[in-house]
Amino acid sequence: xxxxxxxxxxxxDPQRYNPAEIEPRWQALWDADPKLYAAEPHTSGKxxxxxxxxxxxxxxxxxxxxxxxxxxxxxxARFMRMRGYNVLHPMGWDAFGLxxxxxxxxxxxxxxxxxxxxxxxxxxxxxxxxxxxxxxxxEIATCLPEYYRWNQWFFLKMVEAGLAYRRSSxxxxxxxxxxxxxxxxxxGGCCWRHEDTLVEQRELExxxxxxxxxxxxxxxxxxxxxxxxxxxxxxQRNWIGRSEGTHVDFxxxxxxxxxxxxxxxxxxxxxxxxxxxxxxxxxxxxxxxxAADPDLAKAVTEMIAEQKAARETGDIGNIEKHGVSxxxxxxxxxxxxxxxxxxxNYILADYGTGAIMSVPAHDExxxxxxxxxxxxxxxxxxxxxxxxxxxxxDTDDLSLPYTGEDDAVLVDSGEWTGEGALxxxxxxxxFAEENGxxxxxxxxxxxxxxxxxxxxxxxxxxxxxxxxxxxxxxxxGVVALPxxxxxxxxxxxxxxTQEGGSPLGKVSAFVHTTCPVCGGPARRETDTMDTFxxxxxxxxxxxxxxxxxxxxxxxxxxxxxxxxxxxGGVEHAILHLIYSRFWTKVMRDLGLIANxxxxxRLFTQGMVIKDGAKMSKSKGNVVSPDDMIAxxxxxxxxxYALFAAPPDRDLEWQEEGVAGISxxxxxxxxxxxxxxxxxxxxxxxxxxxxxxPKQFAGQTEDGAALLRTLHQTIAKITEDxxxxxxxxxxxxAIMILVNEISAAETAMDxxxxxxxxxxxxxxxxxxxxxxxAPFLAAELWQQLGETAAVFxxxxxxxxxxxxxxxxxxxxxxxxxKLITVIRLAADSDEAAISAAxxxxxxxxxxxxxxxxxxHLVIKGKLVNLVxx
RNA sequence: GCGGGAGUGGUGAAAUGGCAGACACGCAGGUCUUAGAAGCCUGUGCCCGAAAGGCGUAGGGGUUCAAGUCCCCUCUCCCGCACCA
Numbered sequence: 013x014x015x016x017x018x019x020x021x022x023x024x025d026p027q028r029y030n031p032a033e034i035e036p037r038w039q040a041l042w043d044a045d046p047k048l049y050a051a052e053p054h055t056s057g058k059x060x061x062x063x064x065x066x067x068x069x070x071x072x073x074x075x076x077x078x079x080x081x082x083x084x085x086x087x088x089a090r091f092m093r094m095r096g097y098n099v100l101h102p103m104g105w106d107a108f109g110l111x112x113x114x115x116x117x118x119x120x121x122x123x124x125x126x127x128x129x130x131x132x133x134x135x136x137x138x139x140x141x142x143x144x145x146x147x148x149x150x151e152i153a154t155c156l157p158e159y160y161r162w163n164q165w166f167f168l169k170m171v172e173a174g175l176a177y178r179r180s181s182x183x184x185x186x187x188x189x190x191x192x193x194x195x196x197x198x199x200g201g202c203c204w205r206h207e208d209t210l211v212e213q214r215e216l217e218x219x220x221x222x223x224x225x226x227x228x229x230x231x232x233x234x235x236x237x238x239x240x241x242x243x244x245x246x247x248q249r250n251w252i253g254r255s256e257g258t259h260v261d262f263x264x265x266x267x268x269x270x271x272x273x274x275x276x277x278x279x280x281x282x283x284x285x286x287x288x289x290x291x292x293x294x295x296x297x298x299x300x301x302x303a304a305d306p307d308l309a310k311a312v313t314e315m316i317a318e319q320k321a322a323r324e325t326g327d328i329g330n331i332e333k334h335g336v337s338x339x340x341x342x343x344x345x346x347x348x349x350x351x352x353x354x355x356x357n358y359i360l361a362d363y364g365t366g367a368i369m370s371v372p373a374h375d376e377x378x379x380x381x382x383x384x385x386x387x388x389x390x391x392x393x394x395x396x397x398x399x400x401x402x403x404x405x406d407t408d409d410l411s412l413p414y415t416g417e418d419d420a421v422l423v424d425s426g427e428w429t430g431e432g433a434l435x436x437x438x439x440x441x442x443f444a445e446e447n448g449x450x451x452x453x454x455x456x457x458x459x460x461x462x463x464x465x466x467x468x469x470x471x472x473x474x475x476x477x478x479x480x481x482x483x484x485x486x487x488x489g490v491v492a493l494p495x496x497x498x499x500x501x502x503x504x505x506x507x508x509t510q511e512g513g514s515p516l517g518k519v520s521a522f523v524h525t526t527c528p529v530c531g532g533p534a535r536r537e538t539d540t541m542d543t544f545x546x547x548x549x550x551x552x553x554x555x556x557x558x559x560x561x562x563x564x565x566x567x568x569x570x571x572x573x574x575x576x577x578x579x580g581g582v583e584h585a586i587l588h589l590i591y592s593r594f595w596t597k598v599m600r601d602l603g604l605i606a607n608x609x610x611x612x613r614l615f616t617q618g619m620v621i622k623d624g625a626k627m628s629k630s631k632g633n634v635v636s637p638d639d640m641i642a643x644x645x646x647x648x649x650x651x652y653a654l655f656a657a658p659p660d661r662d663l664e665w666q667e668e669g670v671a672g673i674s675x676x677x678x679x680x681x682x683x684x685x686x687x688x689x690x691x692x693x694x695x696x697x698x699x700x701x702x703x704x705p706k707q708f709a710g711q712t713e714d715g716a717a718l719l720r721t722l723h724q725t726i727a728k729i730t731e732d733x734x735x736x737x738x739x740x741x742x743x744x745a746i747m748i749l750v751n752e753i754s755a756a757e758t759a760m761d762x763x764x765x766x767x768x769x770x771x772x773x774x775x776x777x778x779x780x781x782x783x784x785a786p787f788l789a790a791e792l793w794q795q796l797g798e799t800a801a802v803f804x805x806x807x808x809x810x811x812x813x814x815x816x817x818x819x820x821x822x823x824x825x826x827x828x829k830l831i832t833v834i835r836l837a838a839d840s841d842e843a844a845i846s847a848a849x850x851x852x853x854x855x856x857x858x859x860x861x862x863x864x865x866x867h868l869v870i871k872g873k874l875v876n877l878v879x880x
Numbered sequence: 881g882c883g884g885g886a887g888u889g890g891u892g893a894a895a896u897g898g899c900a901g902a903c904a905c906g907c908a909g910g911u912c913u914u915a916g917a918a919g920c921c922u923g924u925g926c927c928c929g930a931a932a933g934g935c936g937u938a939g940g941g942g943u944u945c946a947a948g949u950c951c952c953c954u955c956u957c958c959c960g961c962a963c964c965a
Contacts, residue, residue: 028918243884243960250883250961258963277965291964333963363964368963377963457964581921585960630898655904656892661885662958664892668905675919676904682919741894752901823899828946830899868945873898878945 029678031645035142035787039511043139046148051100054571056556058098062572063089064551066580066588067104070153071111072130073748074137075626076620076653076665077581079637083650084617084659084739085579086143087740087783088314091733093144094807100572102136102150102554105131108543110189110205112469113515116508123469124504127155137637141646142786144803159553161499162563163545164474166595169602170442170493170563171475176463178490182362183462190512192218193464194542195459196251196587201858202516204587219473219539220460223594227252227456229595239613244585251586258441260369260450262289264297273297273342273353276455277362279374279417279566280444281436284425285392287382288699289342289353293319294361297353301338308355311336315357333358333381344369345449346440356381358524364455378527379413393417393433395676434780440770463542466510468515468715472500477537482530490537491670494505494528500536532744545708546802547588548595551575551610566604575611582616589614616735620653620829627665635665647785648674654739654748654784677788680750680781683772684792687760691771692797714759715769718752719814722776725749727810728781739784746780753777771796776808823874824849826858849875 036621042048052058068078088635089101105127112123119126131153145151152159170176184193186203197204198211207506223230231252234245257278264270273289291298293315302309315334322331335356342351351369364586372382372389382389391412396419414420421434429438444450464473479486481492483776493500503522508515516522516538526833549563555572556564578756596610622633640649652670657663729742753773759765774796782789782802793802816838822845823833832854846869849855859879866878 155921241884246883247960253964255964275965279965331963357965358963360964368965375965377965380963455964506883582959658893661893666892666905669892672904678919738894740892741903744894747903823901825898828898828944833899866945870898870946876898876945 014454024336026814027680029674030678030786031647031674031787032642034791035140035646038787038790039139039142042142048803049101049146050149051143051146052098053570056098057538058096060100060576061089061092061097062100062575062577063092064100064102064554064575064578066578066584067106067547067550068134069109069111070107070127070130070134074132074134074141074637076635076637079141080141080620080651080653080659080663080736081579081581081617082654084136084615084737086575086650086679086786087654087739088577088579088733089144090783090786090803091807093803094779094805095316096633096806097415100394102152102551102557103143103145103146103147104150104152104557105134105154106152106543106547106550106551107131107155108470108540108546110191110467110469112155113467113508116142117510122504122506123508124155127469128153129574135496140641141637141650144786149558151718152553152557154543154549155549157499157501158560159550160471160502160546162549162553163471163541164498164500165495165563165584166545166549166598167541168474168492168495168498170221170598173598173602175598176219176224177222178219179216180215180217181220181462183218184211185216186211189467190510192216192462192464194462194543194544196590199751216464218462218464219475221539222460223461223591224456224458225595227254227458228596229597230458230590233299233593233609237609237614239611241582241614241616244582244589244614244616247585248590251458251590255455255456256452256573258437258444258450259365259453260444261345262351262369263345264353265341265343267340271298272296272449273367274365275367275369276453277369279371279437280440281417281422281428281431281433282371282374282392282427283344283346283369283440284422284428285371285373285390286344286349286351287372287388287390288351288370290356290359290368290370290378290381291338291353291354292359292361292366293357295355295359295366297367298338298355300342305338308336308338312355315355319357321440330359335381335385345444352837359809360488362459363457372695374413374414374415376413390424392423393420394423395420411865414469418867461542461594464539465542465543466505466512466514467540468502470502470543471545472502472516472835473537474500475537476525478527478530478532479533479535482527482532485529489560491527491529491534497528502540514540516540531600545587548591549599551578551592552599569604570606573605573607574609575613577613578611579615579617579651581619582668585616589689616658617659618657620665621662622665624664635667640670644670645676645677645787647788648677651743651784654741658738658740676750677746677785679754680777681788681792683750683757684778685795687770687774688795688797691774694767694771712759712764712766714756715765716775716818718756718765719769720817721749722773723810723812723815725780726776726808727812727815730807730810733783744783746777749780751764779805779808820872822849824852824855825874825876826855827878828876831855831858842866842871845869845871845875849877 031622038485053428063085064079089099093099104621107127112127115121115126116123156159167176183193184198186193186206186209188206188209189203193203193211194654203209203211231249231254234248235246255278257276258280260275260277260280261272263272293312298312318331333356338353338355340353342353344351359366370378370381372387373391374393389412395414395416407591417433422428422431422433423524424438427441431439441450441452445452476491477488478485478491479488481489485491503519506515506519517629523536523538525534525536526532552564552569555568559565592610599605600608609702622635625631627634627635637649648670652673656669723743728745732738732742756765760770778789778792778796789802817833818838820838821833821835824831832852834848834852836848846867860877864877864879868876
């Protein structure tokens with residue numbers, strides 16, 4: 013017991029760093045000043061910097077991934093402010109979504125109440141971390157009508173522009189979410205939210221956004237985004253999946269009423285090698301033929317069942333290829349050959365046309381299939397082998413399947429024989445087009461974005477169905493609401509049940525309305541919008557978050573956009589990040605903004621790992637930010653998140669490391685408090701650029717050395733912020749500086765360091781810490797006798813003169829092997845370095861009996877003597 | 881299979897082609913203390929040794945005066961895509 017009291021006494025030792033006391037004290041001051049981190053108006057004329065982190069879903073609990081993401085963004089925002097930029101650093105809440113409904117089911121809490129409570133909780137956590145957001149000016153919650161009414165407004169604009177439409181189609185259905193998912197939200201055949209829940213296919217009437225209209229621009233624009241990680245750009249390229257090829261029609265023999273089979277191929281030049289037609293099991297012709305052929309019907313049913321089963325076990329793609337002949341034939345329009353029609357399990361119904369021409373000689377899959385069934389394999393393309401390298405030609409090129417097209421020529425292809433493969437692709441496509449049985453085509457993997465969700469907690473879609481119909485609208489036809497009818501409010505009193513169907517459909521007061529055109533009875537659309545709609549444009553709202561008349565003011569958006577730096581997780585590479593690029597292009601075409609891309613630079617930070625695995629509840633390796641803050645303080649927690657690894661790499665969370673940072677901050681605190689009286693006693697309270705005494709006059713050796721390290725540190729950190737972002741080495745550099753100051757304590761105590769130098773050291777050190785440890789920096793800045801907020805101080809300037817070394821160390825190698833390191837005056841020329849290296853005793857010993865072949869003096873690096 | 885990233889001490893990690901392992905964690909010894917904790921000091925890649933030395937960046941080859949870094953081949957791990965015609 014007595015020991016505990018003794019420990020308590022230490023906690024309240026004023027000499028001792030105590031974040032639990034310092035941090036809440038400053039936080040209370042900051043919270044009381046809503047303008048503290050507000051950006052200046054767009055008319056300020058200052059250079060702007062829009063620093064954005066991805067907005068969180070308000071789960072109610074901040075996790076370490078958030079802390080890391082926001083620590084990176086906050087360090088940058090604070091640095092840019094100190095560099096004199098007008099910084100917009102906003103935050104908000106991605107507040108619609110299924111978890112609120114699940115919580116309602118479980119706890120009988122209304123989704124709105126649950127969500128708003130979570131927001132409050134998380135905001136408390138975020139404020140506790142000291143993140144410099146302009147809450148008062150920018151905070152948004154997407155579940156509030158002030159926000160989602162603009163989702164509805166955009167939806168109406170898109171309907172008007174033909175970019176939103178309703179159609180029936182096969183859609184992805186997650187049985188756990190009990191709603192439809194967009195293609196982007198299906199991961200490996202499963203739901204992105206429920207990774208072990210298989211997505212089913214259902215035929216439903218749904219609203220779609222015509223993102224495919226922008227497919228080319230979305231793809232080509234990636235080349236103009238050098239500030240985005242190559243990985244993200246590649247993922248988007250693959251997702252869009254543009255493929256240029258040709259449609260060719262194959263007529264079915266002896267079935268005059270059946271439409272021709274349309275085939276998509278990127279290799280029309282190989283068409284003389286086609287030896288069969290392969291249909292997907294779901295192809296319309298397959299269905300037609302199966303209807304009259306029980307054996308075929310059975311085979312097709314089995315194929316579909318097999319695919320479903322394979323998707324469940326996860327090895328779709330490894331299924332063995334197999335197929336069944338339909339007994340029907342098609343005609344190759346290029347040469348009149350008769351080709352058997354098959355149905356095969358490796359033909360995808362939803363890519364291209366769901367039918368292919370099979371060219372076994374020049375396609376690996378077709379080859380495998382043809383071998384299995386003994387189908388004819390006919391070579392029609394051969395590599396060009398110049399006589400010169402004929403001897404060395406790779407025999408692989410002569411074997412089949414041969415899929416090359418560069419330096420390849422057509423053989424056995426009628427009038428095209430001898431053409432280069434690439435030229436033939438062009439000419440043969442044109443030939444097909446001229447003769448009316450084909451057309452050059454581009455296909456995309458990207459499909460239109462299905463945005464209807466059969467859920468309650470989302471934005472109501474502002475459309476109604478006119479029950480009786482009127483001029484131009486048939487009974488039950490869809491009618492857009494006028495803008496004046498917005499917002500369509502989400503009803504609040506609603507019972508959430510687990511029954512299927514859109515929950516809004518059960519709220520009769522919501523459903524029953526009148527048609528805005530004819531005034532007759534109408535039924536509201538009861539689906540809500542995908543929550544990715546909310547996050548597709550939220551960052552524009554931040555620039556004018558309180559605007560009640562428009563989503564935002566164009567002038568303000570045009571000042572702030574594009575986002576200078578966007579920071580978030582890579583998991584949104586083909587969800588949020590492709591939707592928001594699409595939305596930006598739509599808004600541009602609506603005349604709302606001038607930019608075509610939302611963000612100039614994108615940074616994707618690494619994951620937070622614990623014991624070698626991603627932190628997750630299911631693995632039980634979650635470290636709570638609240639615990640860390642309670643034990644070590646917010647400064648130590650966020651600083652560790654930046655110190656433990658460079659921001660783009662995965663970060664292993666080790667609590668000992670946080671303790672280490674905490675000890676480091678305690679050392680900084682103790683030293684600064686100790687010398688604060690010296691600093692305060694000086695007349696000139698300096699502000700940023702006045703800091704450096706610009707000369708060494710009267711400076712001691714020790715003092716000069718400290719200033720040298722200081723200015724090298726300033727230079728390093730300043731440079732890193734604008735380039736590499738290796739905050740781990742920035743913090744290491746600050747540690748080196750502090751270690752040196754600490755080692756000079758005796759000198760400082762005995763007058764060996766000028767008071768002005770001491771003042772410069774501690775002021776600059778405090779400023780350097782500000783982006784990483786804002787609470788401690790604020791405290792120390794005050795202790796140093798300053799009254800202005802440390803965040804508004806100019807960032808210290810590195811003085812190259814002060815940073816320059818007076819002496820240099822030159823490693824000397826003999827035959828590339830390090831022998832010794834010699835010290836020389838910094839201004840030594842090559843001759844002096846050379847002479848000194850040869851004079852060194854260790855080097856001389858190595859040279860005995862040898863001849864110097866080469867004497868390399870690399871200025872500023874080393875000396876290497878090559879001897880024999 | 882294809883695309884991207886990575887592989888360096890006991891651990892997290894540093895190194896514009898130029899002294900490998902900065903900085904930190906951990907560990908060991910010391911100091912202070914009645915004792916412990918905290919703090920402070922010293923040491924800490926591996927091997928042998930008293931020392932001098934030798935070996936070291938997944939493995940193998942190459943370019944270079946000089947390679948963790950550039951080139952070629954192989955292996956392992958992580959992430960993404962995956963029958964896309």
